[in-house]
Amino acid sequence: MKVFNIKAFVIIALLALVACSNNGSKNTQDSEVAKQQESSYSEVIPIKLKVNQYLFEPNVVKLSGKLITEMYYGAPNYGESPATDKKEYVYVLVLDGTIDVINNVATNKDGEGHHTEIGIKKVQLIPGANIALKQMENKKVKLKGMFINAHTGHHHTEVLLEVKEVL
Numbered sequence: 001m002k003v004f005n006i007k008a009f010v011i012i013a014l015l016a017l018v019a020c021s022n023n024g025s026k027n028t029q030d031s032e033v034a035k036q037q038e039s040s041y042s043e044v045i046p047i048k049l050k051v052n053q054y055l056f057e058p059n060v061v062k063l064s065g066k067l068i069t070e071m072y073y074g075a076p077n078y079g080e081s082p083a084t085d086k087k088e089y090v091y092v093l094v095l096d097g098t099i100d101v102i103n104n105v106a107t108n109k110d111g112e113g114h115h116t117e118i119g120i121k122k123v124q125l126i127p128g129a130n131i132a133l134k135q136m137e138n139k140k141v142k143l144k145g146m147f148i149n150a151h152t153g154h155h156h157t158e159v160l161l162e163v164k165e166v167l
Helices: 006-021 028-039
Strands: 053-055 061-073 087-102 117-127 140-149 159-166
Touching (some): 061 117
Parallel strands (some): 117 159
Antiparallel strands (some): 061 087, 061 140, 087 117, 140 159
16 A cells, blocks of 8 residues: 655645646636635635634634733743743634634745644634734734744734724
């Protein structure tokens, strides 16, 4: 029995999907729609998600929960020496329920960089330009944005939300 490499299988399946969708149609309208879909954040993803499951960037998600501020220790020792470590205050969204954030190779061009996270209860927020969260502290909010995995010492939850809009 042969053992298949999952990454290779997904790449082959995606190539087959692209080949099937490029059926030689010369319709200009169809190609304009395809170009818009390629550049859109809300591209069609060949994966079936459950109600509490979301995908990483570039997919845009809508979430609700209570907006709070949490303190974490920062440099130089990130909590090892609380007396000398800087204190970092970050916005966190405590979700209405738990969610899963799934790595989908179809949206992740190199197949790496994001790790599926299960049972997320809160996410650190990265406010976009002109997004003021201070006046919404300790209130229920609805936000629109994109998920990323934590990848620096300043990221304090497994998954972060780059906030694009307050709904």
